[in-house]
Amino acid sequence: MGERRIQELQTLKVIAETLNQCNELDAMLSEVLKELLQIIGLETGWIFLIDEKGNYTLAADYQLPPGLKWKQKSPMCEGGCWCLDKYNDGRLKGAANIMECKRIENAFKYEWGDTKGITHHATVPLRAGEEKFGLLNVAGPNKSHFTSEELALLEAVAYQIGSAIKRIKLAENEQNLALLAERNRLARDLHDSVNQLLFSLMLTVRGTKEMTDDPQVKEMLSYMQELSQEALSEMRGLIWQLRPQGLENGLASALLSYGKVLGLDLEVDVKGVIDLPSTVEECLWRIGQEALNNCKKHAGSKQSNIEIKVKNKLVTMVIKDSGCGFHYDPKAAIPSLGLASMKERTEMLKGVFTLCSEVGKGTTIKVDIPI
Template sequence: MQSNEHSNIGLLKEIAELLNEETEMITMLQGALRKFLAGTQFETGWIFFIDTKGKHQLLAHENLPDALEYGSCRHLEKGGCWCVSKYRNGELKKATNMIECQRIENAIDAKVGDHAGITHHATVPLQSGQEKFGLLNVASPNTVAFTDHELALLESVAFQLGSAIKRIMLTKQEQEMALVQERNRLARDLHDSVNQLLFSVTLTARGGSEMAEQPEVKETFREIQHLTQEALTEMRALIWQLRPKGLETGLIEGIKGYSEMLGLTIKVKVSGVINLPSRTEETLFRIAQEGLNNVRKHAGVQEAELFITVTLTDVLLVLKDEGCGFQMDSNVQIPSIGLQSMRDRAKAAGGTADWVSHIEKGTELLIRLPH
């Protein structure tokens, strides 16, 4: 018994060192799970993160049997189970033996691979203080229940993981706050310096045009005024992108304000209630900005339509114009007019970005994001 205690202390120390070194969430979870399984009698494990709506996401797994790993862990990703249900209901307080697991049972019944004797698992909530993040599940072949000693060790590791998860989340929040502050600083600098200089050049060019007597000189000043005005509009758009002031009054008002700043008229239709996470709202706002920029620069029209549909699981944004459109060859890369940027933003948020465009028939942008 004393030997086991020394062994467990050594294992917890190794895991603590790993958790202190890691700064990326997935890498940290995967590494800690791998080290825990290597130092115990547990042979397989997986980690769910569960959001405030009760939706779970498989973030890490190690040494899964074929039946559970089949189809990109289909039976772990989909469906319900007792451990997640107990977690949602607040009934799961400590490491617990699960009497049955619907996910494992479904994987075995589907006969999609060897389940390697995995029929039951133990589960423990991952939390820091009163803040909960998800579940750590572990299992061993031909084991229905684990001992109190094994469950106590599982709780100790879950406590370490919960603290590390909270640390990484706080660090990420600090980084995001620092980024926002830097964006605001840059936006202020651009507004106070470059923006004012361009405005001064516009006024100077207009004055030169009014005073010039020779037609060629007058036309040159007018051209300078026109180009400077274009640059001023671009600068204001850039400042908006750095500091989306419109989001303070909501997503729709933010998009309308940006459209007005670009000189566009936009018709908006909303289905469902817009009550989205701030990160989802900002992603939609950034994508809509890029889409509206494309309308102004490339469509050759001054009007667009925006449709937003919100369901229980995702939000669909459609931006449509009746401009000149474009023809895209599937054999070449995406045109460099912001389309790739929109696709990258949507993908980073777990969503998709697609578009349909035809020459002289306009363009339709379709964005779908989970929330």
């Protein structure tokens, strides 16, 4: 067996081991890209993950030249290029030489920085069966052509990566389904046990009040009745958080229903066609819940407005209340755990969280998430 063939087999073995050991997508892609480039003797590579709508993200890169790292890698994160065009319109079926690279050409044209002798790259789709997940691109200084053997090796590696991505996505879906099932079970248990106990306590207190004429006892029982009523409302809200009835009818419907549960006077305005990925819808739902809970507990007003807008591959949700507000310095840390959780949820989906509040002027929360 020739030395070249042995090297190819070694490449596939090392990468297969790496793929089998990783369950976190970004870490897996970065490690595999590094291993691949070191073994096949190239210096630079990058991986785009592409969704079903053709939107791409730079998921991994290794030793990009300065011209492609300009302004926090903006040449790699913005705009289009020929390999993406061919991928999205179905012309890219397998590994191919890209004789010219628009991103590298732009680095030359606009003097973004040195490209370290890189002028061309090879590209290969990441796929598993008929499913496509993105692109693997590799390049080296002064290398303008890739042999059929090199392209075949890249195809084999890309197929392994695609299969691993599919495995990870399936595992994530299973975890999400298991989490949903557990939420539903817990919601049922709370409804059937704690919720019913609180309701029984309210009825018992009400009946006991009618059996006594002692003012002090009546006052104590009234206080117990108020506490049990408040606890029952809190429990109903918690059950809604665990299993939002109405989310199957859309985000706006679910938020309106939740606002009704909390006793808020809520208006929801929807602009654009709201057809959101499940992860984005879940994120906005959780943020909306937390914001409405804050309105209920802290704003001192039942008036609240939500605007949801989809435009230019961006969904924006704005939640305003006309309550007491609070002093907030945008340069300071987020002042509460709930608000910090909203910000963290937003940024996990590469979105932007904005908080505005003034004493006596209410609070506004704005969330922008790309879709």
